[in-house]
Structures are given as C-alpha cells and as structure tokens.
Amino acid sequence: MTRTHREYIALCAAEGVTLLRIETHRKHCRLCFEAGFVTASASPSDRRNLKNLRSAIRRLHR
Known part of the structure; x- marks a missing residue:
C-alpha cells in the first residue's frame, strides 16, 4: 500500500464515507x-x- 492510498483511505474516513476498494x-x-x-x-x-x-x-454522496 502506497502513501497515496493511505491518504485516500484517511480522507474517506474523515468524510465519513465507506470506501469499498x-x-x-x-x-x-x-x-x-x-x-x-x-x-x-x-x-x-x-x-x-x-x-x-x-x-x-x-458531490458524489449528495
């Protein structure tokens, strides 16, 4: 897992959305x-x- 992927996972967790993959x-x-x-x-x-x-x-989750 790269640094960019970890940042994306953290961002989704901070926004309260479930990242599937x-x-x-x-x-x-x-x-x-x-x-x-x-x-x-x-x-x-x-x-x-x-x-x-x-x-x-x-925008996607509105």
Missing part, C-alpha cells in the same frame, strides 16, 4: 463507493489533489 491503474486510481466511483491521481504530483478529491467525494 481502490483499483489502481497506470496513472490513476479509481476509488469505488456504493454510490459510484471517483477517479484520482496515482501520484502526489498535484498539490491540490486531496482538496479536489474531497470535493468530488462530497
């Missing part, structure tokens, strides 16, 4: 929830990555 592809991860999925970067190159991901998770 993380599917890793070449450059992206797919975070799967009961309501659907969100695509995120597999590398920490984007400094706003976690903020953008948090907003995408909130």
Whole structure:
C-alpha cells in the first residue's frame, strides 16, 4: 500500500464515507463507493489533489 492510498483511505474516513476498494491503474486510481466511483491521481504530483478529491467525494454522496 502506497502513501497515496493511505491518504485516500484517511480522507474517506474523515468524510465519513465507506470506501469499498481502490483499483489502481497506470496513472490513476479509481476509488469505488456504493454510490459510484471517483477517479484520482496515482501520484502526489498535484498539490491540490486531496482538496479536489474531497470535493468530488462530497458531490458524489449528495
């Protein structure tokens, strides 16, 4: 498990949503929830990555 995956798991726990699984592809991860999925970067190159991901998770679970 990479550092990025641990950050994604912690973010989902902080938002109170249940993360079913993380599917890793070449450059992206797919975070799967009961309501659907969100695509995120597999590398920490984007400094706003976690903020953008948090907003995408909130939009999905409205």
